[in-house]
Amino acid sequence: MSDRVYVFDTTLRDGEQSPGVRLSMPEKLEIGRTLVDMGVDIIEAGFPISSPGDFEAVSTLARELKGVQICGLTRAREKDIDVAGDALKGAENPRIHTGLGVSDNHLQHKLKMTREQALEVGVAAVRHAKKYTDNIEYFMEDSGRADRDYVYTVVEAVINAGATTINVPDTTGYTYPEEYRALIAGIKENVPNSDKAILSCHCHNDLGMATANTLAGVLGGARQVEVTVNGIGERAGNTALEEVVMAFVIRSDYFRVETRIDSQQLLAVSKMVSRLTGMMVQRNKAVVGANAYAHSSGIHQDGVLKDRSTYEIIAPELVGAEKSEIILTARSGRHGLKHRLAEMGFNFTEERFEELYARFLEVADTKSEVGDDDLRVLVSA
Numbered sequence: 001m002s003d004r005v006y007v008f009d010t011t012l013r014d015g016e017q018s019p020g021v022r023l024s025m026p027e028k029l030e031i032g033r034t035l036v037d038m039g040v041d042i043i044e045a046g047f048p049i050s051s052p053g054d055f056e057a058v059s060t061l062a063r064e065l066k067g068v069q070i071c072g073l074t075r076a077r078e079k080d081i082d083v084a085g086d087a088l089k090g091a092e093n094p095r096i097h098t099g100l101g102v103s104d105n106h107l108q109h110k111l112k113m114t115r116e117q118a119l120e121v122g123v124a125a126v127r128h129a130k131k132y133t134d135n136i137e138y139f140m141e142d143s144g145r146a147d148r149d150y151v152y153t154v155v156e157a158v159i160n161a162g163a164t165t166i167n168v169p170d171t172t173g174y175t176y177p178e179e180y181r182a183l184i185a186g187i188k189e190n191v192p193n194s195d196k197a198i199l200s201c202h203c204h205n206d207l208g209m210a211t212a213n214t215l216a217g218v219l220g221g222a223r224q225v226e227v228t229v230n231g232i233g234e235r236a237g238n239t240a241l242e243e244v245v246m247a248f249v250i251r252s253d254y255f256r257v258e259t260r261i262d263s264q265q266l267l268a269v270s271k272m273v274s275r276l277t278g279m280m281v282q283r284n285k286a287v288v289g290a291n292a293y294a295h296s297s298g299i300h301q302d303g304v305l306k307d308r309s310t311y312e313i314i315a316p317e318l319v320g321a322e323k324s325e326i327i328l329t330a331r332s333g334r335h336g337l338k339h340r341l342a343e344m345g346f347n348f349t350e351e352r353f354e355e356l357y358a359r360f361l362e363v364a365d366t367k368s369e370v371g372d373d374d375l376r377v378l379v380s381a
């Protein structure tokens, strides 16, 4: 089994489905270029039949971006696939991403098909997509809630028809990590031709488990992860690219896999996507949140100032952040205050420092953060 994990970024497709997000063509191109530069392997640029804007996005990125696979989403319908094939014409390595639901819920309520009918439609879609490319990804929507034996049957049939990547979406964010790992591992164990395709994790975050499920899927044998920058996407979003990449970096002892992503670009890309989509990144967001490398309590500050590893598992430089921050608050201790004053060029006798510390605590009790301007006022009084 290869230890390389392919990063499939769907910020421009599933991510753009976030309520309230609409990216212009130049913005999509800017994001696309940045993703290529950062080392993403596959960019899902849109759903070409869904709108002229999506068609244009897929065809422009297909023409403009090199060194990356460009993917267009389709339903399992000939017309969708023809339109995607057309949009992908200029791509160096075009991928068609087609498929349909596999859970009984989707079959009954949405598709109004029997399992057998849906299987036939799916196989026909893959065969049709082969007119345009050999790089075909098949998605089994709502795999997380589907009957396992039916999933195995679908995987075997669509691989025989020509699919080279099998996407196993937990569309509704329903599974928990052990289950999702078993789903992937089960496909590998029970589908005789599963070694002919790469299995892909596509997890939604409805229960806050998208990243955990994706990582579990990789442990189960998946070698592609479908992610978005900042985890944006339908409802509660998708798996966050930056979280998965950094889990592989920081816990390489455990996962033993690699991506091509240059982690030092993660923070800049997160900021860019946040700016262009208008989707704010929560301060405490893992890896790229404003507080991710900030320490506020005295106990933590004392530890970090003695040795960063006491409270920081990610060195900020690894994601392109400048440095850890010591935030002075009412919970900060002497060590934090002394450190900041020294950084500002102030050094005091112990006696004078004790006076300042007492006054600092009074000020800190009146506000959430004591900034450099406050400190200047304190020392000049």
Ligand code: KIV
Pocket: 014, 139, 140, 141, 142, 167, 169, 170, 171, 172, 202, 204
């Ligand atoms: O969540 C999902 O199932 C999807 C598919 C269209 C791949 O986004």
Ligand code: ZN
Pocket: 014, 169, 171, 202, 204, 234
């Ligand atoms: Zn999705």
